[in-house]
Amino acid sequence: MKAFLPPIIFETMWIAKTKSHLKKQLNDCSQPVILVPTMGALHLGHAGLIDMARQRAGKSGTVIVSIFVNAIQFDNAGDFEKYPRPFDADITVCQLHGVDGVFAPGHNEMYFPDRSITVTEELLSKGLCGDTRPGHFDGVCTVVLKLFNLTRCDAAVFGEKDFQQLAIIRRLVRDLDLDVEIILHPTIREIDGLAMSSRNVRLLSGHRKDAPRIRKALLAAGEMTSAQQILDTARQEIEKSPYLKIDYLTLVDAETLSPAANLNTPTILACAVYYDDVRLIDHIGIRR
Numbered sequence: 001m002k003a004f005l006p007p008i009i010f011e012t013m014w015i016a017k018t019k020s021h022l023k024k025q026l027n028d029c030s031q032p033v034i035l036v037p038t039m040g041a042l043h044l045g046h047a048g049l050i051d052m053a054r055q056r057a058g059k060s061g062t063v064i065v066s067i068f069v070n071a072i073q074f075d076n077a078g079d080f081e082k083y084p085r086p087f088d089a090d091i092t093v094c095q096l097h098g099v100d101g102v103f104a105p106g107h108n109e110m111y112f113p114d115r116s117i118t119v120t121e122e123l124l125s126k127g128l129c130g131d132t133r134p135g136h137f138d139g140v141c142t143v144v145l146k147l148f149n150l151t152r153c154d155a156a157v158f159g160e161k162d163f164q165q166l167a168i169i170r171r172l173v174r175d176l177d178l179d180v181e182i183i184l185h186p187t188i189r190e191i192d193g194l195a196m197s198s199r200n201v202r203l204l205s206g207h208r209k210d211a212p213r214i215r216k217a218l219l220a221a222g223e224m225t226s227a228q229q230i231l232d233t234a235r236q237e238i239e240k241s242p243y244l245k246i247d248y249l250t251l252v253d254a255e256t257l258s259p260a261a262n263l264n265t266p267t268i269l270a271c272a273v274y275y276d277d278v279r280l281i282d283h284i285g286i287r288r
């Protein structure tokens with residue numbers, strides 16, 4: 001009979017569901033505190049962020065993962081309701097990756113019913129996902145600022161896949177003088193190239209098989225020389241799919257995120273696409 005080897009679980013991991021519990025835990029925390037903000041449904045991409053946080057925190061520092069499906073960043077109630085919430089599995093991922101503590105508040109713990117302050121970024125959040133998802137980045141900025149304050153983190157790790165979110169959070173830190181270092185983790189992909197996302201589990205099997213096309217289209221386009229050729233190639237490749245609907249497909253300046261008419265500065269080719277109501281994003285850098 002095969003011996004059953006239980007996974008190594010770090011029994012000491014705490015889970016705080018309230019702000020007061022978190023506060024108590026933080027009193028005993030050793031520095032630096034590195035936060036990985038998530039909405040749960042943790043996959044290997046998140047595991048990469050957690051491992052990077054662990055590396056940065058060192059053995060003695062503290063890694064905190066927040067798990068909070070932030071209603072105020074959803075522009076669509078259906079998307080919020082359908083967002084996966086496999087809490088027990090998430091806790092196991094955190095334990096297996098040596099997280100010190102999880103902050104998992106409920107909505108009412110995070111937001112007062114008469115909440116009247118929202119953080120708005122007014123430049124970088126225009127365009128791209130900001131156009132299709134009105135209010136989304138206000139919700140992100142508001143919750144991220146709250147999570148930074150509540151966890152008193154020294155640094156926080158974010159995935160590069162959400163490059164617009166990353167640029168906006170960096171601006172939040174700069175403009176509000178937050179003493180939090182933003183650490184970037186490169187996009188983690190499935191073997192077939194699809195960017196990992198908590199939404200991937202909602203893809204129908206035919207859609208999942210088709211989805212590597214997104215990255216392939218961007219890479220094929222990246223081989224082209226002019227901005228127009230790049231956009232045309234990406235569109236043609238994506239439109240070969242019988243399922244995909246393009247939300248946006250665009251070239252933007254990597255710094256300002258404003259539309260890039262030529263390739264004179266570092267540029268990003270970015271897209272958001274739908275398989276039915278599942279919205280996926282991806283991008284590549286264009287170097288000339």
Ligand code: PAF
Binds near residue numbers: 038
């Ligand atoms: O990227 C995400 O998962 C979310 O936008 C974040 C940063 C956890 C805020 O809710």
